Amino acid sequence: MSTGVTISSMSRYAILGCGSVGHAVADELIDQGKDVLIVDRDDDRVETLRDRDMNAQVGDIREEAIAESVAEHDVVLILSSDVEANKAAVSNVRARDDDQFIIARASDPVSGDELAELGANSVINPSAVIAESALRLLESGELEHRAQHLSEIIAQTQNELAIVTHENPDPDAIASAVALRAIAEFLGVDAEIFYFGDMGHQENRAFVNLLDVEMTAVERDDPDAFEGFDTIALVDHAMLTDTTARFDQSVDVLIDHHDVDVTEEIPFVDIRPEMNSTSTILTKYIQEFDLSLEESVATALLYGIRAETLDFKRDTTPADLTAAAYLYPFANHDTLEQVESPSMSPETLDVLAEAITNREVQGSHLVSNAGFIRDREALEQAAQHLLNLEGITTTAVFGIANNTIYLAARSKDIRLNIGRVLLDAFEEIGETMGHSTQARVEIPLGIFTGIETNEDNRQTLLHLTEEAVRKKLFTAMGVESEGGNSGS
Numbered sequence: 001m002s003t004g005v006t007i008s009s010m011s012r013y014a015i016l017g018c019g020s021v022g023h024a025v026a027d028e029l030i031d032q033g034k035d036v037l038i039v040d041r042d043d044d045r046v047e048t049l050r051d052r053d054m055n056a057q058v059g060d061i062r063e064e065a066i067a068e069s070v071a072e073h074d075v076v077l078i079l080s081s082d083v084e085a086n087k088a089a090v091s092n093v094r095a096r097d098d099d100q101f102i103i104a105r106a107s108d109p110v111s112g113d114e115l116a117e118l119g120a121n122s123v124i125n126p127s128a129v130i131a132e133s134a135l136r137l138l139e140s141g142e143l144e145h146r147a148q149h150l151s152e153i154i155a156q157t158q159n160e161l162a163i164v165t166h167e168n169p170d171p172d173a174i175a176s177a178v179a180l181r182a183i184a185e186f187l188g189v190d191a192e193i194f195y196f197g198d199m200g201h202q203e204n205r206a207f208v209n210l211l212d213v214e215m216t217a218v219e220r221d222d223p224d225a226f227e228g229f230d231t232i233a234l235v236d237h238a239m240l241t242d243t244t245a246r247f248d249q250s251v252d253v254l255i256d257h258h259d260v261d262v263t264e265e266i267p268f269v270d271i272r273p274e275m276n277s278t279s280t281i282l283t284k285y286i287q288e289f290d291l292s293l294e295e296s297v298a299t300a301l302l303y304g305i306r307a308e309t310l311d312f313k314r315d316t317t318p319a320d321l322t323a324a325a326y327l328y329p330f331a332n333h334d335t336l337e338q339v340e341s342p343s344m345s346p347e348t349l350d351v352l353a354e355a356i357t358n359r360e361v362q363g364s365h366l367v368s369n370a371g372f373i374r375d376r377e378a379l380e381q382a383a384q385h386l387l388n389l390e391g392i393t394t395t396a397v398f399g400i401a402n403n404t405i406y407l408a409a410r411s412k413d414i415r416l417n418i419g420r421v422l423l424d425a426f427e428e429i430g431e432t433m434g435h436s437t438q439a440r441v442e443i444p445l446g447i448f449t450g451i452e453t454n455e456d457n458r459q460t461l462l463h464l465t466e467e468a469v470r471k472k473l474f475t476a477m478g479v480e481s482e483g484g485n486s487g488s
Contacts, residue, residue: 012072013034013035013077014036014037014077015036015038015079016039016040016061016066016078016086016089017085017105018039018045018056019080019081021081021105025079026038030054037056037070038054039056039058039066040059041058041060042058043058061080061086061088062088064095066089067089067093068096070093071096071100073100075100075101075103076093076101077104078090079105080105083105083106086105086115087118090102090104090120091118091119103120103124104120105126106124107125107127144288147288149268150183150268150285151187151289153231153252153253153267153268154184154233155187155189157184159229161189161190161192161232161233162194162229162231163193163194164232165194165215165236166195166196166236166237166433167195167442168196168376169195169215170236170308171204171279171300171308172278172279172307173304174204174304175279175305176279176282176304177236178211178296178301179283179301180235180255180285181193182286182294182297183285183286183289193214194215194217194225194226195216195218196217202381203339203340207339210339213296213300231253232250232251233254233255234253235256236257236258237254237256253269254270255271255281256281257276257280258435259271259273259435275320276308276316277304277308277309277320279301279305279308279323283326293330298331299335301323302324302336303336303340305324306324312324314437315435345378347373347375347378348381350378351379351397352381352382354369355383358466362477362479363479364393364413365392365396365474365479366386366394366396367398368386368396369397370397371400371462372401373400374401376399376401379406379408379440383396387410387411387412393413394410396408396409398465400461405442405469406440406442407442407443408438409439410437410438411438416436416477417435418434418436418437418439421439421473422441425472425475426441426443426472429443
């Protein structure tokens, strides 16, 4: 059942029942120069229409004769407020002609289904249309209010704005930071982008280099990291365990699409889990502020949306699509192609080979140990590549570096929320970030094994880690680990 009216280039239209809805449609069609016949049983209404030089006649739309009178019209719009009359009219018109395009007015979903079964090509429900219009106005009003509040927070900056992404930032986090910096500059405020961790993923490095994005790496335990910045903004920063637990500074702005609880008082918070990328949210602000969109910003945001939705194949919402459509004409597509086709580093190839060798598969779930690693971002790529194996819907690859267990997971199983799986498995001992289709966790190695790390006990640590992580993961996924290399 369609909920919208489709007006085509067909030349002749008949409107049966001309209350307020029919009258509005008639006015629009006549303004477009269409040939319109109006049929209504109210004598006074028909006379008023004729006084306005409209082609109107008196008639009861329930009668079979009315179907005969509109037989030469290509489109019949049955728009009476009387649903039973509309059903009769649809039945009569369809009985005499299978080719006429019929649009009928319903009062609720049930009557809509009935009208469709009787032969209506398209059904409209005025209540639903009004509700949709009201929601659009509400969304527009809320965005305007939020944009005003955001501009007030940023404009209060006396020195400089610090924009901080999540650990080891991905394209969505980088693009969101770039967009917020553009908004700050539009408001006359200098801003600098910071990130924790590493920029290890080849695509992310290519992204930053090709778009010449200036980002500064900082240590979380550095007390002077944000000295001189009197406003702090977090974009795409949320941790499933605790959004700001590892952030010591007072935060002024938080913009994110992850569904998390914020436990501390932050002046401006915009968290929208109904959108699949923070880049989508920032695009809405770009539009609301009516910025003159620079090519680099548009390219970054479009790539952020595409990367977060796996090129619109994962959890994509209408908001993501409309944001991407807005950005598309402004973006540099040659740059996007270069970003999306980086070479694989030897380290990533080694991690992928190790993950393939050590994989254990239970049903459609794959868990693998990549051993001791140098580039934690390689785990993300390995998890994504392994998801392409036949019969696999969920992957988790973990490795050890810097006295920490790093784990990356991916899932294309709509019944499983991989972010929640990692949270259930490791919430008590690690920090988790992600959502339903991709997530990662960091676990201090000492907490997990209870022994210190040194060269003499590396293999012992690896064995203990592998056994414990596999068991926790498979249990959280609802399957049991066999403790072996069953996928080899």
